[in-house]
Amino acid sequence: MTVMDYELMARLSEADGVSSQEGEVAGIMVAEFKKRGLKTEVDNFGNVLAYKTLGRNPLILAAHMDEIGLMVKHIDEKGFLRFIKIGGIDDRTLANQQIILRTPLGLVNGVIGMKPPHIMKDEERKSVVGHGSLFIDIGAGSDKEARLMGAEIGCVATFPTKFCRLGKKMMCGKALDNRIGCYVLLELSKGLPDNVVLMGTSQEEVSTFGKGAMTASYRLEPRAFIAVDTSVAGDHPELKPDDAPLALGKGPCIALVEAGARGNVADRKLAQNLLRLAKKAKVKVQIEVFDGGATDASSVHNIKGGIPSIAVGIATRYIHSTVGVAHEDDIRMSIKLLGEIAREL
Ligand SMILES: [Zn+2]
Incomplete structure (x- = not known):
């Protein structure tokens, strides 16, 4: 073989x-x-x-x-991006992940942000944070700066996971x-x-x-x-x-x-x-x-x-x-x- x-x-x-x-x-x-x-x-x-x-x-x-991945649907005045899911993604796998945004100006690093557990109410802590309550943070200070970095409605994002070997015969990616x-x-x-x-x-x-x-x-x-x-x-x-x-x-x-x-x-x-x-x-x-x-x-x-x-x-x-x-x-x-x-x- x-x-x-x-x-x-x-x-x-x-x-x-x-x-x-x-x-x-x-x-x-x-x-x-x-x-x-x-x-x-x-x-x-x-x-x-x-x-x-x-x-x-x-x-x-x-x-x-x-x-599967994400697509930007809105950029707010502070430069944070809201997104839709492309394909079957479980919301639980999204929170606080790194992402790579593919823009006309090239690849832009980002993270998926959410409310930290310290601030959550009891019921919130027990339930899944839906993707509608998550956002992408690319480190822009404003809508204008986000756009200057290349972010646009319709940009897609994926995850920068590095492929690796697990044990002798398995792999992860x-x-x-x-x-x-x-x-x-x-x-x-x-x-x-x-x-x-x-x-x-x-x-x-x-x-x-x-x-x-x-x-x-x-x-x-x-x-x-x-x-x-x-x-x-x-x-x-x-x-x-x-x-x-x-x-x-x-x-x-x-x-x-x-x-x-x-x-x-x-x-x-x-x-x-x-x-x-x-x-x-x-x-x-x-x-x-x-x-x-x-x-x-x-x-x-x-x-x-x-x-x-x-x-x-x-x-x-x-x-x-x-x-x-x-x-x-x-x-x-x-x-x-x-x-x-x-x-x-
Ligand atoms: Zn498949």
């Missing part, structure tokens, strides 16, 4: 790509696909497509490039959902069969189901669609196996049902093929039936007369926070399994 390229994984995790502004991630993807000898294109919606050859009804393997998927696609470039598209998708985090995957798949009419994404791991002290049975290091997660079957219900043949190939390639897998979330597969399965779709997930702890944790064995086993199915389908 391939050796994990932690330098590349760190670059992907630390790149900024709030939904609809995936350019920095797309740039890395295009450059790395080209280095690996593939043809690339970026479509109208910001999706990155890479392939050796492209014909009718390709197989698509897709990973979303975007991440922001946006592991879904830069891990992006990493897997890049690793699949080598020996890619004809008429298989590796696709970095845009705007997965900002609709019930992914937007970019849908627009690109509508155009390409794939014979099958496989989303490569992260799955919620439940192997820590605050979750029980019946809440979230997936664990780190136990292999790729084959998602049979997403979003409590409101999303994709995996194509049976695709699921059976993946399970058969996993056995053949001696890759351990975990079966996922998920009530809570969805992947790009959910936005593709029911277009153009129906497209056989499934998601393969890499179990990740603390998903949708700035400190996702994942295991390299799951990444390597996913690359192996997806390489097998790309050759067979």
Whole structure:
């Protein structure tokens, strides 16, 4: 199996790509696909497509490039910024975090401020401070100074979390959902069969189901669609196996049902093929039936007369926070399994 390229994984995790502004991630993807000898294109919606050859009804393997973040909605007279959330962020993960604001004049440091606990009333201390009561402090003294620093309504912010290794085989970083998927696609470039598209998708985090995957798949009419994404791991002290049975290091997660079957219900043949190939390639897998979330597969399965779709997930702890944790064995086993199915389908 391939050796994990932690330098590349760190670059992907630390790149900024709030939904609809995936350019920095797309740039890395295009450059790395080209280095690996593939043809690339970026479509109208910001999706990155890479392939050796492209014909009718390709197989698509897709990973979303975007991440959750914040967007400025108001600048007050003292230079503090109010914001909306882009994608599913738990308000509890926001308070007193450092942020990086992306402005037309460049990157600007900031912090998310709130009332300190000393001043809170008893009831306030017990409840979550909603994002509407939080604000971004960029160290400006006024509205005018904030604007001179580059702050504008519509600027996006992400978190400056540094990627790091945890223990021997684990890693921690922001946006592991879904830069891990992006990493897997890049690793699949080598020996890619004809008429298989590796696709970095845009705007997965900002609709019930992914937007970019849908627009690109509508155009390409794939014979099958496989989303490569992260799955919620439940192997820590605050979750029980019946809440979230997936664990780190136990292999790729084959998602049979997403979003409590409101999303994709995996194509049976695709699921059976993946399970058969996993056995053949001696890759351990975990079966996922998920009530809570969805992947790009959910936005593709029911277009153009129906497209056989499934998601393969890499179990990740603390998903949708700035400190996702994942295991390299799951990444390597996913690359192996997806390489097998790309050759067979
Ligand atoms: Zn995701």
